[in-house]
Amino acid sequence: MSDDNARSTDDAGKAGPAKGPEDSGDNADNGSSGNGHGGSTGSTGSTGNAGEATHAENGRPDDGAPPDGDADTDDGAPELTGRQRLVAAVWPPRVTRAQLTVAVLLFVLGLGLAIQVRSTSEGGPLRGARQEDLVRILDELDDRSARLQGEKQRLEGQQRELENSSDQAEEARKQTQQKARQLGVLAGTVGAEGPGLHITVRDPGGAVEADMLLDTIQELRAAGAEAIEVNNVRVVASSYLQGATDVRIDGHAVSPPYRFEVIGEPKDLEPALNIPGGVVQTLEKEQAAVEVSRSEKITVDALRSTKRPDYARSSQ
Template sequence: MSEEKEPREREAEPRAAGEPESAAEAAEAAEPAEQVGGTEEVGEAGGAEAPEEASGTGEPSSAAAVLREPVRLPSDGRTRLMAALWPPRVSRGQLVVALLLFALGLALAIQVRSTNDHSELRGARQEDLVRILDELDGKQQRLQSEKTQLEQSLAQLENSSNQAKEAQEQTRKKAAELGVLAGTERATGPGIVLTIDDPQGQVKADMLLDTLQELRAAGAEAIQINDVRVVAGTYFTDNSSGNGVRIDGKDVSQPFRFTVVGNPQDLTPALNIPGGVVRSLENHQAQATIVQQQKVLVDALATPKPLQYGKPAAK
């Protein structure tokens, strides 16, 4: 009775969870476990966590450790940058922007270069700038006057009944004007008389030349220094004795007297500008006196020299 009871009690006891009922059931349960294990390995390759093997040390398997290592890209940053930049991919909008920037840079370069061409005036003194401005105004007025005279001559030729006679008259007047410029004709008209007293003997040839250049730049039409007529080929040299100056080979001593035909309102300011001729003469202990006159006479004549090399060019 006791032996029969024991099997019944064993059957009545509940089975443990997951415990197979028999050896056949245990074998059938083992095969799905292997398949499930294979499925878990595939899941680990896709990124799932790898199960740890039931070992005594508790460390993960070697396959799981390999799968957990970070994946390294075969190319570095420089290679990716080069691949992104080359071959270039230029759109139409980028091309238009590049052309506009090129045109803007070219315009700025031209503007800077044209500005630098006049950079020598930036460092000039105020006196020099005033003198340059006066000279430009005088030249503009003279050119405008010459233009008016030429227009009047043209109108006279066109309206004259005897154009040949009118042409001869204008030719005669032109020859007289050229004779004044060449120093072969006497000249008269409004102008100034500049007298330079040099008791210390400090005035040299270069200072007289500077004075002549200032008068010419201011519009002087006829100039006479003492009894020497100034022409295009006039030259100045210092006297070997140290007293006076030689003009065109003639000895000229102080006081130096400039008789000038021209507009007195242009000639006087040109000599009196700050840092000009008068100030320079005063710095050398010389005294300059300017007298404006409504009529001055330049009566010294120059002897024309025959041309040795130059000849009129054929048209």
């Protein structure tokens, strides 16, 4: 009897997971059967417990326990792995305007750095050149530098020559102008001023003739007179005097008193006039009065027109 009840209980335990609610009815029936049979109920109960233990060891759910699918549904979503949580945190992305701006700036900065690094790493055309080629190029550069240095020195020398020639030309021009003024003074074409003598010859009796005035002019020239003017007539090397009582200088009539304006060194001119038997004594013998005075500024402003020579030409 006990073996039959155990087999029936075991069969009921195996059919339990498939039937569900019907198991409860069977268990109730078994309970009632146990109650009707007395001590055999306890045996049946123990046999049932042994069957449940057997089901538990086989990994099958106990009576009344829900299936695995239902347990997952009651506990919620399955636990996520670390990678799944990371992906869930960053995707879908939640980008703000500030983040987008920073991302664009970083992209541009990275692009610029990449371009610069690339251009720096590429180097020049000599990066892959051989050592012999580099030495040859260096020698050529040295030769070119030497040629340029020589050209520089040559040009600097030309510059100095031009500056010197320019200075010389300027100095020559100044000397030419000064010489022209000096010749103009001697030729009577330009005015002159400087230290000299005032000479006045008074001839109340009209005894002074042209040759006496000419001797006076010659004596002054011999003493170093540079410019002479007589009664507003410029006296030069080509001047001539004529007449006895009506004296003319270069065709211009002059009358007493004869006023001489003479430029030269006064201390040389005055003694030349006053030497014994000189001009002053000769004029005084003719009853003429001679007055001589020194001055630091004598002006000779009477001019002569320039006369072009008919035959003489410059040899330079």
